[in-house]
Amino acid sequence: MIPDALQAWLAMGGDARHVWPAWALALAVLVGCALHARRERRRVLDALRRQARRDDSRHGDSRCAESRCAESRCDRTGQHRDAHESA
Amino acid sequence: MWRAIHRLGSPKVFYAVAGRLQPWCWGLATLLLLAGSLWGLVWAPADYQQGDSVRILYVHVPAALLAQSVFVLLAAAGGVYLVWRIKLADMLAASIAPFGALMTLLALVSGSLWGLPTWGTWWVWDARLTAMLIQLFLYLGVIALRGAYTSADSGARAASLLALVGVVNVPIIKFSVDWWQTLHQSATFSLVSPPSMPASMWLPLLVMVAGFHGFFVALALTRTRSEILRRESRTRWVRERVAGTTGEAAR
Numbered sequence: 001m002i003p004d005a006l007q008a009w010l011a012m013g014g015d016a017r018h019v020w021p022a023w024a025l026a027l028a029v030l031v032g033c034a035l036h037a038r039r040e041r042r043r044v045l046d047a048l049r050r051q052a053r054r055d056d057s058r059h060g061d062s063r064c065a066e067s068r069c070a071e072s073r074c075d076r077t078g079q080h081r082d083a084h085e086s087a
Numbered sequence: 088m089w090r091a092i093h094r095l096g097s098p099k100v101f102y103a104v105a106g107r108l109q110p111w112c113w114g115l116a117t118l119l120l121l122a123g124s125l126w127g128l129v130w131a132p133a134d135y136q137q138g139d140s141v142r143i144l145y146v147h148v149p150a151a152l153l154a155q156s157v158f159v160l161l162a163a164a165g166g167v168y169l170v171w172r173i174k175l176a177d178m179l180a181a182s183i184a185p186f187g188a189l190m191t192l193l194a195l196v197s198g199s200l201w202g203l204p205t206w207g208t209w210w211v212w213d214a215r216l217t218a219m220l221i222q223l224f225l226y227l228g229v230i231a232l233r234g235a236y237t238s239a240d241s242g243a244r245a246a247s248l249l250a251l252v253g254v255v256n257v258p259i260i261k262f263s264v265d266w267w268q269t270l271h272q273s274a275t276f277s278l279v280s281p282p283s284m285p286a287s288m289w290l291p292l293l294v295m296v297a298g299f300h301g302f303f304v305a306l307a308l309t310r311t312r313s314e315i316l317r318r319e320s321r322t323r324w325v326r327e328r329v330a331g332t333t334g335e336a337a338r
Contacts, residue, residue: 009129013139018204022197023128026146029189030120030302034113037309044313048320048329 096173098315099324105308112305119298126291134288143201145292148275149299151194151219155257157187157303158222161229162254165247175311177243178318180250181233182310186303188226195219206270214263215271218256225253 002010012019094100127145134141161184167176198216199209210216229246236242264273275282275289282289319325 012142013133015138015140015142015204018140018200019142022143022146022200023124025196026150026193029193033186033189033306034302037306037313041309041313041316044316045329048316048325051320052326052330 096175098175098178098319099322101175102312102315105312109305109308109312112301112308116298116301116305119294119301123291123295123298127295130287131291132285132287137205140201140204141288143197144275144288145295147194147197147201148292149296150190150197152296153299153303154187154190154194154219154222155260156300157183157190158226158250158254158257161187162250165250168243169247169251174318175315177247178314179307179311180247181243182314183303183307184226184230184233184246184250186306186310188223188230190299191219191223191226195223211270213269213271214267215260215269218260218263222253222256222260225249225256229253 010016095104123145127142131142131145133139161180164176164180164183167173168180195216198219202211203209229249232249233242233246236245261274263269264271273283275284275292316325316329
């Protein structure tokens with residue numbers, strides 16, 4: 001099934017068991033590092049967004065408390081309503 | 088020039104500049120690595136003595152060179168942090184140390200795999216190999232020290248100091264093959280003499296060395312940007328950048 005030339009290349013002149021593991025490890029390290037960096041960036045951004053939402057909701061609550069506003073007034077602004085819902 | 092360097096020391100400016108550079112670095116590194124791999128695995132000739140096992144050279148040498156380059160950068164960043172207290176230098180150091188350790192490990196393992204068919208053994212306590220193993224322990228020490236303190240600043244200073252002291256091992260690795268009788272062959276590339284191998288072998292090797300270094304630059308930019316976001320999460324500019332973005336959009 002496999003052409004002879006490809007078979008000969010894969011056999012690496014009898015050194016396949018040394019050459020391929022070395023290259024496979026290099027590939028695994030490089031691809032693994034690239035994927036890890038990508039996932040790390042996503043994780044950091046997600047954490048920052050969660051933190052921003054928490055801060056917003058806390059802010060919203062304190063603004064309500066400070067102004068002693070009625071529930072109806074909070075409901076008029078979308079941000080305050082969100083804050084109450086998430087809290 | 089000093090003003091430009093000083094400006095780049097600001098996490099906010101670095102974040103923006105690195106964001107513009109990183110797609111180009113990733114692209115260039117991928118191209119170089121693909122071209123170098125094809126060249127090294129398919130078109131480069133087998134060695135007349137070592138046969139095809141010589142193709143391990145194309146991952147072993149770039150990994151070993153990069154492991155040393157990263158350590159020198161780690162020590163430089165440590166020095167900058169200790170003397171000028173520039174926090175960006177420590178963010179960079181924290182981002183690159185694990186990759187340097189991995190490159191050292193890759194150089195050691197690929198070297199062992201190459202040693203089996205050519206030397207008849209996977210390990211000897213040869214000067215070059217031992218110095219490289221010490222470098223792996225130095226990397227692990229730098230990484231461990233950073234996390235060993237409750238205060239982040241104390242950990243950063245201890246790690247910087249170890250990197251500065253440990254950089255003395257880099258010239259020892261480089262000159263070990265000249266200073267001592269070793270089983271390991273001498274350097275392939277030199278600034279003062281032409282390579283000891285034919286162009287059909289050192290050209291793909293050069294492409295792979297450039298590809299590995301390009302990959303490192305791209306990775307360092309990406310990871311340092313994440314580290315900046317993490318440490319500067321309470322600053323106004325990070326909040327503004329993150330607000331209202333989804334997925335990868337926080338450029």
